[in-house]
Amino acid sequence: MPKDGSPSCTTFVSSDHFLGFQSAMLVLVVRRLVVAGFALWGIATLVFVLLRVLPGDPARTILAASGASEMAIAQARQQMGLDEALPVQYGRYLWNLARGDLGRSLFSNRPVLLTITEQLPFTIELALASLVITVAIGLGLGMVAALYAGSWIDRMAAGIAVLGVSTPLFWSGLLLIWLFSLVLRWLPASGADSWRHLVMPAVLLGCVGAAPLIRLVRSNLLTTLQADYITVARSKGLPETLVLLRHALRNALLPGLNLIGLQAGFLLGGTVVTETVFARPGLGRVVVDAILWKDLPVVQGAVLLVASIYIVVNLAVDLITIVLDPRQRGA
């Protein structure tokens, strides 16, 4: 048994199957990478244009508090390269991107790559923790709701889903802080130092992400459980848990996987409200601050990074789908 656990090497797979699977994967990856290149170029261009359309002059913003003269502002603009013609700026921007240089923040003068990557561990930590919670709650409640469709458990799960989708984070976050930090004194209200700091934000984001997953798993599972092969499995006398876990869930999960992928992309892009409420570092705050202050290189770099994350996560989801769903392999 190979260590990587890839199905392509398992002994019972025929050589035809093996080749088909491998080449399908390869074609998909190559095709996706080419598309990704174009997508990133399009995104880079779009961000560039959008930022130039937004009102505001970074040089003026930086110097306003000092009451600088118009001449000093013009000098600063020149130093930042913002006085050049837009096509020149655009060309330089693309050239630098191609060399992997995201530039420096206009405000802190630090490399954009560093500004973003130093926030990434905080963002990844929160994203992974809340994804685990999303999957656990989403699958668990979704399955229970499907198995006991129409019962009070089902209605409760529906209620939780509605609550999760419709409660604003800045409000539910403050409620959690009030309850667990102030009244019960179980958890710290702010920061990102230990697992205790992670509990509230992760649970909050996890529940919000679980809400749509509960509904999706429930409806897919209900449909799947009506399918002929399930009836066959049951009539063979398989125990109900085995029917559910091995046969029904595997098929019902595929659309859920896409949803989880989207959720992962969203979480890795930063979650500004949660970060702000719990005073956590993270990508979201960096990006929103950069937009509000019009720190052009930081916004451009962050958007490209988040877009890349989306592309990679989506690619991973597609690959996992192929592994789980043999029907996709020929496609």
Added chain:
Amino acid sequence: MRRTRGLTLLALLAFTLIVRFVMHAEVVDVASADAPLSRQEATLLYGLTLSPSGIDPHVNASSELGIPLRSVYDTLVYRATGSPEASQQFVPGLAESWEISEDGLTYTFHLRRDVKFHDGTPFNAAAVQANLQRIVDPATRSQKAVFLLGPFRSVETIDEYTVAIHLFSPYAPLLDGLSQVYLGMASPQALTRWGVDYQFHQVGTGPFRFEEYVPNDHLTIVRNDEYAWGPSIHDHQGPAHLERVVFRFFTDPAGRSLALQAGDVHVMGEIPPLDAARLQEDEHFTVVPVPIPGQSLGLILNTQRPPLDDVRVRRALLFATNREEIVQAIFGGFSPPATGPLSSATFGHIEMPDTLVRFDPAEAAQLLEEAGYTDTDGDGVRDRNGQPLLLDAVLMTWGSLPEVAQLLQAQWMTVGVQLRLRTLTYPAALEAARAGDYHLIPQNYAGSDPDLLHTYYHSNSTFNWTRATDVVLDDLLERARELGDPAARAELYAQAQKRIMELVLLIPIRDPVNLNGVSTRVQGLRFDAQGWFPILHDVRLQ
């Protein structure tokens, strides 16, 4: 195989968490203000309200950077603390004494000989020269420090402990600039060694050493045990009482008092007024309101844009404004009403006479009638030549400005003036200001010298958003900037403030006040003459 993938994911998660906690192990020790352990007794946890984009005091401009770094750097001089009058005096810092030449163009500083930077480098005239040269170097892109030096010409080392600053023209606010953390003295060796990364490796001479800064997360300073050269504004000499101060960033106003009460911090700045009222009822906390010197918080009037080119209309708006009601309703009385362009904590501030500034809706209506505005169509809004009296206010989200403007809307409607509100981001508001695309726009910059009136009201200034050109006012501001004698300066600034209100260049609303929430365990917390910056050297934790 599915199990293997699951395990991989779990392992990845575990790895990330372990790495993070090892990285932050030291901070975990001090993460709770409630912690009873003895070695944590001397760690103060301090909540900041903004996560600065950069924290090099020579480069960046925010007040937030100064709150921690005021204790890392010493300055050549310090402003005395106390009343606005007392704080017009400067006391020795890294300079034992200084002389100003007759013509006001040369400041000579005699430096202390017993001072060492945190990295062991001796402090001397060459260090002062290296610092000032760094600040004025265009490559530094200084956002504030270079402007505090005014008409700076050059810096000259006279001997090892004597240094002179030469100016192009007399500039009375120079000592004010030199007393601020933005002109704090940094180790020349560290500046050379770290270059653009200096902000993560700052080295000063102050009572605390810079230890660590993780953007958006925390900034830590630790006690400098060798500190023996504190200024007289400190209550005690020798090293600070606290061992360590950890600063964290709380950008969400709604969460600040919760974090304070939950024990995450001992001190929290900028508590929203309604939360401050609630906090006062908790026996474990006190609210310390600190008035901030500088501009009062109000709305600047664009005197070039009709109908505000008519001083009668501007005065009508001033008289239709019930500042007391706004201050009570929105700021719970924590922020005193302002009557002029300077906040009352600023040197030279005067209270305006009733003749210039008062709440008098009847007089406001009368003035609008005189200016030709009547409500001809009975819709509640006055009009002239078929044009309704409609004003456009640009707003930003800070300082409860949207709420203030909504109350103004209601107050002005009673005299038949309609106000339209437009909330913009800061860069967009600055753009609107540049283009003159507003009738009213807020402006609030802090500063301990009244010379800031020159920046915001002189006709030549970029930031004169009143767009007024008044030779009398210009002359007052130019002369006051060059005068050495504080009493004579104060007299000129009194005239300038009156002139500004005679011309009605702004609608003053209130004095800015920083509402600090403080745990009762914190003893001896005071703030310096700038208002924003705590004197952490004297603070104890019980």
